[in-house]
Amino acid sequence: xxKYRIPTVKVTSGQRIDLLGVKKEDLPAVWQDIGMPSGxxxxxxxxxxxxxxxxxxCRFGTQDxxxxxxxxxxxxxxxxxxxxVKLAVSGCPRNCAEAGIKDVGVIGVDxxxxxxxxxxxxxxxxxxxxxxxxxxxxxxxxxxxxxxQLYRExxxxxxxxxxxxxxxxxxxxxxxVLDDAANRQALWxxxxxxxxxxxxxxxxxxxxxxxxxxxxxxAGAVVA
Amino acid sequence: xxxxxxxxxxxxxxxxxxxxxxxxxxxxxxxxVAVFRTADDRVFAxxxxxxxxxxxxxxxxxxxxxxxxxxxxxxxxxxxxxxxAPDVGCAVRFACKIDAGQVYLDADELAHxxxxxxxxxxxxxxxx
Numbered sequence: 001x002x003k004y005r006i007p008t009v010k011v012t013s014g015q016r017i018d019l020l021g022v023k024k025e026d027l028p029a030v031w032q033d034i035g036m037p038s039g040x041x042x043x044x045x046x047x048x049x050x051x052x053x054x055x056x057x058c059r060f061g062t063q064d065x066x067x068x069x070x071x072x073x074x075x076x077x078x079x080x081x082x083x084x085v086k087l088a089v090s091g092c093p094r095n096c097a098e099a100g101i102k103d104v105g106v107i108g109v110d111x112x113x114x115x116x117x118x119x120x121x122x123x124x125x126x127x128x129x130x131x132x133x134x135x136x137x138x139x140x141x142x143x144x145x146x147x148x149q150l151y152r153e154x155x156x157x158x159x160x161x162x163x164x165x166x167x168x169x170x171x172x173x174x175x176x177v178l179d180d181a182a183n184r185q186a187l188w189x190x191x192x193x194x195x196x197x198x199x200x201x202x203x204x205x206x207x208x209x210x211x212x213x214x215x216x217x218x219a220g221a222v223v224a
Numbered sequence: 225x226x227x228x229x230x231x232x233x234x235x236x237x238x239x240x241x242x243x244x245x246x247x248x249x250x251x252x253x254x255x256x257v258a259v260f261r262t263a264d265d266r267v268f269a270x271x272x273x274x275x276x277x278x279x280x281x282x283x284x285x286x287x288x289x290x291x292x293x294x295x296x297x298x299x300x301x302x303x304x305x306x307x308x309a310p311d312v313g314c315a316v317r318f319a320c321k322i323d324a325g326q327v328y329l330d331a332d333e334l335a336h337x338x339x340x341x342x343x344x345x346x347x348x349x350x351x352x
Contacts, residue, residue, distance in 0.1 A: 007347050021347045217250040218236040
């Protein structure tokens with residue numbers, strides 16, 4: 001913080017760390033020094049996976065939501081999409097992680113996990129719709145991933161999941177993801193294939209086709 | 225308006241500017257000048273400051289002869305600096321030319337034009 005004179009540090013509700021007021025010129029060096037993966041805070045991509053503390057620490061928790069959140073984040077980070085994508089995992093229906101207003105909201109219950117899709121906390125708050133209930137953590141990954149891949153393939157640029165769902169209808173999504181197991185697995189595999197080797201734009205500039213010239217004024221251009 | 229001849233100063237090569245992108249030319253005083261390159265390799269220069277809330281136009285998306293300000297998506301004409309309706313405002317324009325692949329700005333404008341305008345400040349010291 002001192003090295004780059006960063007004025008404000010904030011821990012976000014999505015468990016990311018905000019460094020506010022970094023000069024754009026300093027960003028590549030700041031990332032090199034931090035050495036952590038980017039949270040893609042401004043990207044049309046997976047944003048945060050918000051979680052409550054879950055069954056490890058909460059007396060009401062029925063599932064380990066923190067672990068589920070970590071698993072989802074590790075499986076989906078670097079996932080670009082038609083628009084930003086927000087996830088949350090709550091360990092019980094009290095829903096401390098506010099999964100009901102996320103693109104994919106996961107709620108732990110005694111017998112497994114409930115998945116909700118198409119929520120939105122924006123200008124017009126939209127409650128996520130119940131999608132499916134599954135038993136295992138592996139199924140949470142597969143069903144969430146398959147839905148997100150369907151959205152990636154069919155969603156329009158700048159169309160959030162709530163608007164995508166409104167356009168194609170919940171029945172369409174259920175048909176492709178729930179009723180057709182082979183298609184669900186194919187979607188999930190296509191997503192994993194797409195994410196395999198996806199570069200981190202802050203560390204693999206060339207591979208991610210990041211033009212570093214944007215961080216510097218033209219050479220020797222301080223004009224008297 | 226200004227009868228004197230420009231004093232052309234080379235600032236960079238056209239190829240130093242990404243197509244449909246921009247580079248900043250820092251000045252000794254005042255906000256930097258943003259030099260934009262269109263898809264067909266024409267080059268335009270505006271003060272790197274949106275007439276709306278001072279957004280850095282050099283960080284915006286260039287399309288056709290416009291740049292979309294990254295702060296609030298105003299469309300600013302690269303040709304005359306005017307905001308596209310219904311927004312109203314005009315960015316400060318700088319003379320600019322290409323000669324043999326080099327981009328030239330007017331040294332007198334770089335030294336004197338709009339040096340009193342400041343860049344917006346964000347954060348705790350910004351005030352309301």
